[in-house]
Amino acid sequence: MASWTAEAPGVVERLLKENAPEVRSLARFLRRRNPALVLAAARGRGGLAALYAKHLLEARLLWPVLPLALPLFALYGARPKAPFPSLLLAYDLAGEGAGAAELVRAYRGEGLLTLAFVGREESPLAGAAEAVLPLPLGGAEGAGFLAGLAATAQLAAHLLEEPRLREALPALPEAMARALEGEEGLEVGEGLFVLGPGFAYPVALEAALRLKEAGLRAEGVAALEELFPAGLPLLVLVGRDGVLAGLIPALEGLKAKGVPLFVLSPEPEALALADLPLPLPVALAPELDPILLGLGFHARLAAR
Helix, strand or coil: CCHHHHHHHHHHHHHHHHCHHHHHHHHHHHHHCCCCEEEEECCCHHHHHHHHHHHHHHHHHCCCEEECCHHHHHHHCCCCCCCCCEEEEEEECCCCCHHHHHHHHHHHHCCCEEEEEECCCCCHHHHHCCEEEECCCCCCHHHHHHHHHHHHHHHHHHHCCCCHHHHHHHHHHHHHHHHCCCCCCCCCCCEEEEECCHHHHHHHHHHHHHHHHCCCEEEEECCCCCCCCCCCCEEEECCCCCCHHHHHHHHHHHHHCCCCEEEEECCHHHHCCCCEEEECCCCCCCCCHHHHHHHHHHHHHHCC
């Protein structure tokens, strides 16, 4: 098992505890002054964490989220006009945030509330943003992506009026530790496609990125309508968020066509279809299950 996967539950436990006062303060402010628009500035895996934020804030709070194209700002100084009030979220999970710092300063100068999620104290974003939520990674920089998701979920949980997600959050570190359980290794071969429906889509993209970094063929997809070459297996990452019922007939059709199915899930119905079932021994909430799926993927990839 990769060393950072074993440390990830502790990283998330620390950030949930240490960031709680700042998160509660930010949430009180934003509930009083709902943003007309949320901007997101990030690159690399930070961009995938920003995509997760887009999914959460649009689906649960109905706040529109616009990811910014950092290269356009770098090349042309292009900065979309933002209505007032707006919120800017910026992510620097592992030192990739330098290009966003100038953009954050510019928007902060226009009166936007700017919030940075940073995995390193020396991140340029930490000095550029008005508010900062640190990710206490220590030496576990590989956990930066999942820590970014957890910090985003913590903010969303306190923004929501209903308590369901807030009540589930304290159980996240222990659930992550349980997600590491299992002897099954993920045999990738030449590569695979990774399906992550709903909130799991950013995690599917990150899993595919990890495989590409290892020199394998991989793509993350959000829906089975997307085309992918025959011969490559399909890894399905699915939690308990109500999307499974719509997936089952399509997965059955792919299985009948001979597409190898790998399934990482807590759901027995999904696992029953798999050529390679990868049981996830725990589920928490639709918004948090992607974090468990992401950690489960990396643990099983390291076990192959």
